[in-house]
Amino acid sequence: xxxxxQAADATDLVTELRRSFDAGVTRGYExxxxxxxxxxxxxxxxxxxIVSALHDDLGKxxxxxxxxxxxxxxxxxxxxxxxxxxxxxxxxxKTSLTTFPASAExxxxxxxxxxxxxxxNYPFLLSIDPVIGAxxxxxxxxxKPSELAPASSSLLAKLLEQYLDSSAVRVVExxxxxxxxxxxxxxxKIFYTGSSRIGRIIMMAAAKHLTPVVLELGGKSPxxxxxxxxxxxxxxxxxxxxxxxxxxxxxxxxxxxxxxxEFSPKVVDAMKQELEAFYGKNPMESKDMSRIVNSNHxxxxxxxxxxxxxxxxxxxxxxxxxxxxxxxxTILVDVPLDSQIMSEEIFGPLLPIITLxxxxxxxxxxRSRPKPLAAYLFTQNQKLKERFAMTVSAxxxxxxxxxxxxxxxxxxxxxxGESGMGSYHGKFSxxxxxHKKAVLYxxxxxxxxxxxxxxxxxxxxLLKALVNSNIVEIFRVLLGLx
Ligand code: NAD
Numbered sequence: 001x002x003x004x005x006q007a008a009d010a011t012d013l014v015t016e017l018r019r020s021f022d023a024g025v026t027r028g029y030e031x032x033x034x035x036x037x038x039x040x041x042x043x044x045x046x047x048x049x050i051v052s053a054l055h056d057d058l059g060k061x062x063x064x065x066x067x068x069x070x071x072x073x074x075x076x077x078x079x080x081x082x083x084x085x086x087x088x089x090x091x092x093x094k095t096s097l098t099t100f101p102a103s104a105e106x107x108x109x110x111x112x113x114x115x116x117x118x119x120x121n122y123p124f125l126l127s128i129d130p131v132i133g134a135x136x137x138x139x140x141x142x143x144k145p146s147e148l149a150p151a152s153s154s155l156l157a158k159l160l161e162q163y164l165d166s167s168a169v170r171v172v173e174x175x176x177x178x179x180x181x182x183x184x185x186x187x188x189k190i191f192y193t194g195s196s197r198i199g200r201i202i203m204m205a206a207a208k209h210l211t212p213v214v215l216e217l218g219g220k221s222p223x224x225x226x227x228x229x230x231x232x233x234x235x236x237x238x239x240x241x242x243x244x245x246x247x248x249x250x251x252x253x254x255x256x257x258x259x260x261x262e263f264s265p266k267v268v269d270a271m272k273q274e275l276e277a278f279y280g281k282n283p284m285e286s287k288d289m290s291r292i293v294n295s296n297h298x299x300x301x302x303x304x305x306x307x308x309x310x311x312x313x314x315x316x317x318x319x320x321x322x323x324x325x326x327x328x329x330t331i332l333v334d335v336p337l338d339s340q341i342m343s344e345e346i347f348g349p350l351l352p353i354i355t356l357x358x359x360x361x362x363x364x365x366x367r368s369r370p371k372p373l374a375a376y377l378f379t380q381n382q383k384l385k386e387r388f389a390m391t392v393s394a395x396x397x398x399x400x401x402x403x404x405x406x407x408x409x410x411x412x413x414x415x416x417g418e419s420g421m422g423s424y425h426g427k428f429s430x431x432x433x434x435h436k437k438a439v440l441y442x443x444x445x446x447x448x449x450x451x452x453x454x455x456x457x458x459x460x461x462l463l464k465a466l467v468n469s470n471i472v473e474i475f476r477v478l479l480g481l482x
Contacts, residue, residue, distance in 0.1 A: 005174055010181040013170060017113045017140040020167040027110060027138045031165070032084060035135045038163040039128060040077045043070050046159060050124055056151035057123065059291035059325075060246060068245065069124040072407065076129055079409050079426060080136045087136065087430045095440070097469045102442045108434040110138030111212075112188030117144045117179060117202065119194045120293055121249045121347075123152035126216075130191045131169070133429025139189075140168040144182060146194075147175040148293055187211050189433060193251075195345075196418055214422030214432050217415050218345050219372040220255040223402070224362055224388070226379035227263040234378040234400070235270040239278055241402025243329045247290040248349045249297075252374040252396075252403045255346050257353040258362045264355040268333065272316050275329050283328045284319050291325040292348060298325050301348040304341040305330065317349075337365070359384065366392055371417035376402055395419050 025031060043050075047070050054060040054069065080087075090105040114134050118127040127145050134141040143160065145153040157171040172178055183190075183205035192202045193216040206213045225234060242254045259267050279286040292298045302320060305311060310332065317330030332352045335341055341352055356362050366375065375394035379385060385399050395415040396405045405411050406425075414423030424432045450459040458477065465473035475481075 005172060005178045005181065007181050007184070010172075010185055013142065013172070014113055014185045014187075017142065017168060017170065021110070021112050021140040025165070026135075026140050026168045029084065029088060031168075032135055032138060033081060035164055035169065036077050036081050036084075036132065039132065039135075040074065040081075042159045042163050043074050043077070046155075049155060050152075053149075053151035053155045054124070057120070057149040058246065058249075058293055059289075061288050061290065063288075064244070064246065064290070069122055072125055073128050073132075075407075076132050076409070076425070076429075080132055080430070083427065084136055084430075087427055088138075090439070093438075097471075097474075098466050099440065099442065101446050102440055104438070104440045107437040107439050108137065108430070109437045111433055111435055113140045113142070114189040114191065114433060115142050115144065115182060115185075115187045117182075117190065117192045117194065118146055119251075120146035120148035120152075121246055121251070123149040124156070126193045127152075127156055130193070130214075130424060130429065130432075133424055134189075134191070134433045135169070136430045137433035139433050141170075142182065143169075143171045144179055145171065145173065147173070189213070191422075191424075191432065192216065196420075199420070214414070214424065215420040216251070216413075216422075216424075217373065217418065217420035218251040218347065219370060219415065219419040220342075220345050221252055221372045221374040221376070221394070222366050223254040223257045223376040224359075224366075224378070225257060225259040225263065225267055226359070226377065226381060226384055227260060228381045228384075229378045229400075230380070231266060231270050232274070235267070235274045237378075237401050239271070239274055239329075242351055243275075243279070243289055243349055245403060247292070247327075248351070249290065249293060249347050250403070252406060253347070254351065254376065254402060255372070256342065257351065258365060259353065259355060260359075260362075261355040261357060264333065264353060267353065268315055268331065271331055275316065279329065283317070284321060284324075284326050289329075289349075292327060293325075295322065295325065297348065298322055298327070301327055301346070301350060304339075304344070304346065305350060307340050310335045310339050310341055313352075363387075363391060371395075371415070371419055373415045373419040374398065374403070374405070393417070395423075 050070055051062050051065040054065040090107045093104040093106055095102045095104050116130045123145055127143055131141055131143055145156050153173050157173050160171045186209040189212050190206050191214045196217040199215045199217050203213055238254055242248050313332040313335045315331050315333050317328040319328040327349050330350045334355055335352045371393045373395040375392050375397045377388045378400050398405050406413055409426030412423035412428040413425040414420055422432055450462050462477045
């Protein structure tokens with residue numbers, strides 16, 4: 001029988017990991033590199049098991065699992081291995097006249113014992129990618145994968161235990177009760193990926209211990225299609241970014257399309273044509289699409305689709321099979337803006353298209369809604385791109401493609417407002433798990449009497465001039481001219 005994870009287990013776990021951290025186990029460059037290399041070995045030796053777990057949990061096609069989970073992780077680990085020395089090196093900082101003579105640097109120090117809570121939709125990528133950051137930055141870490149992807153969760157627990165240093169890296173499997181026990185502990189950072197509803201619970205638990213958080217949340221990511229676009233490529237990329245990424249169950253998946261009334265019939269026709277080319281006449285039979293994760297999510301999506309004034313707006317798809325947890329790619333045109341499908345994150349294979357009179361109205365719809373994790377614009381119009389970049393607030397924006405910014409490690413990945421706080425990927429992951437410690441080096445040379453009592457008007461003037469770095473005034477005071 002599996003032993004229940006209880007309050008004392010959570011306390012013991014953190015105590016044990018803190019002991020390792022305090023003993024310096026995780027601090028050295030060699031330890032960090034050794035753990036990262038082990039993560040690489042997991043990717044190399046167990047890719048087929050990972051692919052099979054993802055198939056069990058989500059019916060994820062092999063290509064998506066191998067590329068969007070394992071290959072992206074390999075990239076992330078290799079980058080960390082290549083750049084870790086640079087990341088760990090202190091950054092020289094300039095000093096000012098006030099502290100002259102002195103030198104200064106910014107030291108990246110590990111935070112301590114951190115908790116990573118991840119989601120079910122990309123269970124390997126979203127679990128291991130933050131762990132790469134935590135280890136690179138020299139922390140001890142506990143990972144809590146999502147219970148909604150149980151095959152992936154148990155494989156993660158098995159492999160991390162088998163390969164990594166268990167005195168400093170652990171996996172706790174479980175659902176709400178286990179996570180609640182973990183959240184009662186004092187962590188030095190909590191990195192959470194999931195919905196904004198649970199994000200609020202995480203932040204409240206963190207506040208009790210003044211624990212900083214990274215919240216990688218979701219939201220409704222809009223896609224704007226301008227008429228000045230290459231429509232064939234536009235539509236192919238939208239399909240690949242929606243149904244070709246875990247069947248719309250992705251945080252930066254296109255949630256809805258905005259285009260003009262005039263252009264929308266062309267968009268709909270092109271979508272139908274390319275969808276059929278990708279998934280055939282009967283997409284319910286396609287092996288190239290994930291299924292819906294579970295019956296709760298299937299019912300949630302069905303409810304969205306069956307709402308009044310929504311069900312009659314389907315122009316393509318709409319087929320469902322609850323036993324197989326399959327919903328066909330479904331396009332709807334001009335559903336009400338206050339319907340459930342336009343108010344909540346869809347996170348599935350439904351795609352509403354909203355048509356408006358012009359770009360001004362389109363921009364207004366985006367700006368009147370909570371800030372999304374991603375916003376996309378397809379256009380060849382440079383001026384429009386500039387306006388979009390300057391006026392639309394989102395975690396990230398991409399022109400003429402979907403989701404690809406996620407694979408650029410020099411770009412921070414994270415949300416703003418309702419879509420989250422903090423970011424990671426590449427060096428941003430290292431920074432997310434580091435404290436930037438200010439270190440100032442002074443010697444005993446140049447001990448100026450003006451900073452010590454008894455105070456005088458002359459000292460006051462000189463100190464003010466020094467603090468303001470006003471060289472002219474310093475000379476005037478020193479020469480008795482002020
Ligand atoms: P979720 O919030 O249901 O679950 C995520 C994690 O939270 C799981 O590990 C789960 O065990 C834990 N959890 C659930 N209920 C909890 C509770 N009451 N107390 C403490 N912990 C609890 O999210 P999800 O359904 O797994 O993921 C979907 C959401 O995540 C979507 O909104 C999506 O956009 C977002 N997401 C964001 C990113 C990103 O990188 N920004 C990536 C993937 C998913």
